[in-house]
Amino acid sequence: MHIKGTVRLDKRTKNLAKRIKPGEIALIDHEDIDSTAAHMLVGAKPVAVINAAQSCSGRYPNLGPHILLEAGVPIIDSVGRELFENIRDGEQVEIIDGEISRGDVVIARGEVLTLEHVNELVERARTNLESVLSEFAENTLSYVTREKSLLLDPANLPDVKTVINDRHALVVVRGENYREDLAIIRAYIRDVKPVLIGVDGGADALLEMGLKPDLIVGDMDSVSDEALMSGAELVVHAYTNGEAPGLERLRKMGLEAKTCAVPGTSEDLALLLAYEKGAELIVAVGTHSNLIDFLDKGRKGMSSTFLVRLKVGNRLVDARGVSKLYRAHPSLRLVGVLALGAFVLLFTIIALSPTVQERISVMMQDLRSQFWEVYTQLRPWEWSR
Numbered sequence: 001m002h003i004k005g006t007v008r009l010d011k012r013t014k015n016l017a018k019r020i021k022p023g024e025i026a027l028i029d030h031e032d033i034d035s036t037a038a039h040m041l042v043g044a045k046p047v048a049v050i051n052a053a054q055s056c057s058g059r060y061p062n063l064g065p066h067i068l069l070e071a072g073v074p075i076i077d078s079v080g081r082e083l084f085e086n087i088r089d090g091e092q093v094e095i096i097d098g099e100i101s102r103g104d105v106v107i108a109r110g111e112v113l114t115l116e117h118v119n120e121l122v123e124r125a126r127t128n129l130e131s132v133l134s135e136f137a138e139n140t141l142s143y144v145t146r147e148k149s150l151l152l153d154p155a156n157l158p159d160v161k162t163v164i165n166d167r168h169a170l171v172v173v174r175g176e177n178y179r180e181d182l183a184i185i186r187a188y189i190r191d192v193k194p195v196l197i198g199v200d201g202g203a204d205a206l207l208e209m210g211l212k213p214d215l216i217v218g219d220m221d222s223v224s225d226e227a228l229m230s231g232a233e234l235v236v237h238a239y240t241n242g243e244a245p246g247l248e249r250l251r252k253m254g255l256e257a258k259t260c261a262v263p264g265t266s267e268d269l270a271l272l273l274a275y276e277k278g279a280e281l282i283v284a285v286g287t288h289s290n291l292i293d294f295l296d297k298g299r300k301g302m303s304s305t306f307l308v309r310l311k312v313g314n315r316l317v318d319a320r321g322v323s324k325l326y327r328a329h330p331s332l333r334l335v336g337v338l339a340l341g342a343f344v345l346l347f348t349i350i351a352l353s354p355t356v357q358e359r360i361s362v363m364m365q366d367l368r369s370q371f372w373e374v375y376t377q378l379r380p381w382e383w384s385r
Contacts, residue, residue, distance in 0.1 A: 001074060001095065001096070001097055001112060002094075002095070002096050003025070003047055003048050003074070003094070003095040004092065004093070004094045004095075005023060005024055005025045005047050005048070005092070005093070006024045006025065006090060006091070006092060007024070007025045007026075007027050007050070007087060007089070007090070007091055007092075007093045008020040008021075008024050008025070008026060008027065008046075008089055008090070009026075009027035009028075009084060009087065009089050010027075010028065011028070011029040011084070013028045013030045013033070013037040013040070013041065014036075014037060014040055014201075014221075014222050015221070015222075016028060016041075017037070017040035017041050017043070017044045018044075018222065020044045020046055021044075022044070022045035022046070023045070023046075023047050024046055024047065025046060025047055025048050025049075025050060025093060025095070026041060026044070026046040026048070026049045026050065027050045027052070027083065027084070027087070028049065028050070028051050028052065029051070029052040029053050029081060029084065030051060030053060030055070030064075031053040031054055031055075031057055032054070032055070032056060032057050032059060032060070032062040032064070033051070033055045033056070033062060033064030033065055033068070034062055034063070034064050035062075035063040035064055035067055035175075035176050036174070036175050036176065037064055038063070038064035038065070038067035038068050039067060039176070040174075041068060041073065042067065042068060042071040042073060046073060047073075048073065048074045048075075048076065048095060049068060049073055049074070049075050049076070050075075050076045050079055050083070050095075050100065050108075050110065051075060051076070051077050051078065051079065051110075052078075052079055052080055052081045052083055052084065053078065053081070054077065054078050055075055055077050055078075055113060055118075056113075056118055056121040056122065056125070058121055058124055058125045058128065059125065059128060059132065060125050060128060060132045061122040061123075061125040061126050062122075062125075063122075065113060065118045065121075066115065066118050066119070066122065069113065069114070069115050069118060070115070074112065074113075075112070075113040076095060076098055076100065076110040076111070076112055076113075077110050077111045077112075077113050078110050078111055079100065079108040079109065079110035080108060080110075082108070083100070083107065083108045086107050086108070087102065087107065093107075097112055098110050098111055098112050156260075156261075156262070157260055157262075157272065157273055157276050157277070158235060158258035158259070158260050159258075160215065160233055160235065160258065160273070160277065161233055162195060162214045162215050162233050163195075164195050164273075164274060164277035164278055164279050165277060165278035165279075166278060166280050167194060167195050167279060167280060168192050168194035168195070168279065168280055168281045168282075168283060169194055169195045169197055169274035169279035169281070169282050169283070170185075170189065170194040170195065170196050170197065170283045170285065171197045171199065171202075171267075171270045171271055171274060171282060171283070171284050171285065171287065172196070172197065172198050172199065172202035172203075172205050172206055172213075172285045172286060173199045173200075173201075173202045173267050173270075173284075173285065173286040173287045174199075174200070174201035174202050174204065174205050174222075174286055175286030175287060176286060177286070178202070178205050178285050178286030179205070179208070181285045181286060181319035181320060182205065182206075182209050182285055182319070183209070184319065184320070185283070185285075185319050185322050186209070188283075188322055189211065194281075194283065195214050195215065195274070195279070196211055196212070196213045196214045196215070197213065197214065197215045197216075197217060197270050197273070197274060198213040198215070198216045198217070198218075198223070198227065198232070199216075199217055199218050199266050199267050199270045200216075200217075200218030200219060200220065200221065200222045200223045200266055201222045201223055201224075202218075202285070202286065203216045203223050203224075203227035203228075203230070203232065204223060204224050204226070204227050205285075205286070206227075207224075207226065207227055207230065212230055212231070212232070213227065213230060213232040214232060214233065215232055215233050215234075215235060215270075215273075216228065216232045216233070216234050216235070217235045217237065217266055217269055217270040217273060218235075218236070218237055218246070218266035218269075218270075219236070219237050219245070219246045219266055220234075220236055220246030220247075220249055220250060220257075221245075221246060221249075225253065228250065228253060228255060229253070229255075233258075234250060234255060234256070234257035234258070235257065235258045235259070235260055235269070235273065236250065236257050236258070236259045236260070237260060237261075237262075237265075237266040237269050238259045238260060238261040239261060240261050240262075240263055241261070242259075242261055244259045244261075247259060260273075263304050264304025264305060264307075264308060265304060265305055267287055267305060268304050268305055268308040271284070271287075271308050271309070271312050271316070272308060272311075272312070274312075275311065275312040275315060279315060280315070281315055281317065282312060282315050282316045282317070283317055283318075283319055283322050284316060284317070284318055284319060285319045287318075
């Protein structure tokens with residue numbers, strides 16, 4: 001492997017994915033790369049990823065390295081955090097196998113990951129799930145003790161102008177398979193017209209599909225200016241101490257927003273908002289739905305997300321479940337197009353077929369004769385004059 005290019009560095013992968021350009025080299029510090037981060041990097045199209053940490057530590061079977069390698073993005077792994085001190089953003093580097101050089105000087109060495117090696121690490125990590133699950137359960141029980149009000153009491157949520165009560169709500173997170181999930185429920189969105197709630201970058205996911213979000217909920221750090229300026233109502237997820245760093249960005253853009261300080265993630269806040277404001281059904285796209293999802297997020301236990309799903313579970317359904325249960329109804333526009341197409345086809349057949357024209361001519365003559373016969377019978381006095 002021999003790669004030359006401009007290096008872009010950031011210890012927060014999602015921040016780097018927003019500003020790196022295709023063909024550049026990504027330098028990250030991300031132990032156990034999760035699938036969401038991997039998809040963001042793949043979308044940014046770097047020529048390679050250099051990771052200061054272990055991309056797959058073996059603690060649990062994380063999916064990120066496999067996603068990157070499957071997409072053709074090589075990974076130089078475990079180069080050490082010192083590289084962040086020895087290199088500047090925008091410098092030119094050269095990668096030969098596992099060696100990273102600036103000019104003629106080798107500044108770091110790492111391991112070039114292969115799909116075979118990553119698959120071995122993932123399989124080995126599966127044997128560790130029992131201990132990870134025990135840790136997850138302990139964290140969750142501890143969280144329940146501290147934040148039991150999250151389950152038992154109504155959340156302290158701001159008033160929003162968007163009408164949610166007795167409507168379906170679609171909560172979109174830019175997570176695993178979000179594009180595919182949105183595509184398969186396009187007919188449901190068209191017919192049911194649910195409230196569209198984008199969680200940070202989930203708002204951009206909606207815009208990608210030609211949909212305008214009604215609400216954007218989150219830290220406001222991974223959502224585009226375009227989405228924020230789309231006219232959606234904005235709810236900033238604040239820390240439990242009331243601080244809301246994302247609010248400053250909105251103020252600079254001249255945008256108004258509500259703030260809400262609840263424990264957990266922005267995804268949790270969006271689900272709680274839809275639930276507490278009376279959504280009849282909550283459809284989730286790209287959210288966390290299984291054990292690997294919770295662990296793959298890289299947060300300690302993801303306890304809040306687990307508990308929020310327990311709370312809203314009687315109204316929550318995954319997008320793929322909706323796609324299997326919902327049957328699209330043909331729109332009036334589609335019916336009109338089909339009718340017009342049938343008319344054009346019929347007209348074309350008549351115009352091009354002498355036999356059909358002759359038969360229609362005979363039918364018209366018969367109709368005229370019958371009409372004349374009926375007419376003369378109904379008005380005999382006209383002929384007796």
